[in-house]
Amino acid sequence: DAEPRVVLSARGLRKEFAGFVAVGGVDLDVHHGKIHALIGPNGAGKTTVFNLLTKFLPPTGGRIELLGQDITRTPPAKVARMGLVRSFQISAIFPHLSVLDNVRVALQRPNGLATQFWRPAGALDVLTPRAFELLETVGLAEAAHRLAGDLSYGRKRVLEIATTLALDPKVLLLDEPMAGMGHEDVAVVAGLIRSLAADRAILMVEHNLDVVAELCDWITVLQAGKILAAGDYVTVSTDERVRVAYMGT
Numbered sequence: 245d246a247e248p249r250v251v252l253s254a255r256g257l258r259k260e261f262a263g264f265v266a267v268g269g270v271d272l273d274v275h276h277g278k279i280h281a282l283i284g285p286n287g288a289g290k291t292t293v294f295n296l297l298t299k300f301l302p303p304t305g306g307r308i309e310l311l312g313q314d315i316t317r318t319p320p321a322k323v324a325r326m327g328l329v330r331s332f333q334i335s336a337i338f339p340h341l342s343v344l345d346n347v348r349v350a351l352q353r354p355n356g357l358a359t360q361f362w363r364p365a366g367a368l369d370v371l372t373p374r375a376f377e378l379l380e381t382v383g384l385a386e387a388a389h390r391l392a393g394d395l396s397y398g399r400k401r402v403l404e405i406a407t408t409l410a411l412d413p414k415v416l417l418l419d420e421p422m423a424g425m426g427h428e429d430v431a432v433v434a435g436l437i438r439s440l441a442a443d444r445a446i447l448m449v450e451h452n453l454d455v456v457a458e459l460c461d462w463i464t465v466l467q468a469g470k471i472l473a474a475g476d477y478v479t480v481s482t483d484e485r486v487r488v489a490y491m492g493t
């Protein structure tokens with residue numbers, strides 16, 4: 245394989261809320277084919293970094309590049325179309341629609357921003373083969389005709405990830421994809437994330453350190469809006485400052 249390719253990068257990323265520095269100059273590189281974890285205690289700035297990268301929030305300072313293009317001032321819908329797509333911690337699926345229809349809706353949405361007011365605009369059948377392809381990718385094809393609301397919690401999260409794939413992301417941002425899951429579901433979602441990383445980049449916020457250790461190639465530890473440490477799991481988990489500040493040992 246060629247050199248790991250940087251597909252998303254931030255330099256000096258900064259966000260102030262009325263003078264309070266939530267993110268105080270963060271540098272971040274996300275590589276094609278790799279899984280990058282963003283960890284840190286509550287209030288560290290992880291959600292704000294996600295909101296800055298996806299352009300849901302305008303940065304106070306710094307620069308963001310996606311696939312070699314400056315997106316520091318690009319609107320969120322355009323950034324999503326360019327291939328930077330996030331999944332939300334709170335599921336964005338429609339429980340009253342079938343699993344298949346959830347994916348078809350996602351394929352029909354122009355910019356990947358969830359809307360509760362979606363109505364079919366005809367020609368959904370055209371999208372069926374692609375929808376099944378995506379369901380196969382995530383292992384939900386055999387549940388295609390079930391109501392999304394009837395899926396287990398873990399499979400709802402998997403479906404939600406499938407809907408983000410409708411936009412063909414080059415960089416996928418996952419906000420606590422395993423939150424609230426039991427061991428079995430965690431293993432399923434971990435396997436899915438690993439397979440998705442084969443041909444895209446993944447940046448994830450994750451609190452479960454066992455998952456991070458097992459899954460992630462690179463870890464950035466945030467504390468009070470700054471990078472405390474960055475590296476592979478061994479490097480980060482043996483870092484004195486990380487142990488004191490984050491792991492409490």
Ligand code: ADP
Pocket residue numbers: 261264265266284285286287288289290291292293
């Ligand atoms: P994390 O996701 O790591 O828990 P956040 O990014 O949510 O951290 O928050 C970082 C800091 O910024 C916190 O102190 C939080 O209170 C503050 N913050 C986040 N969003 C806002 C906002 N819209 N207005 C004011 N302060 C905010």
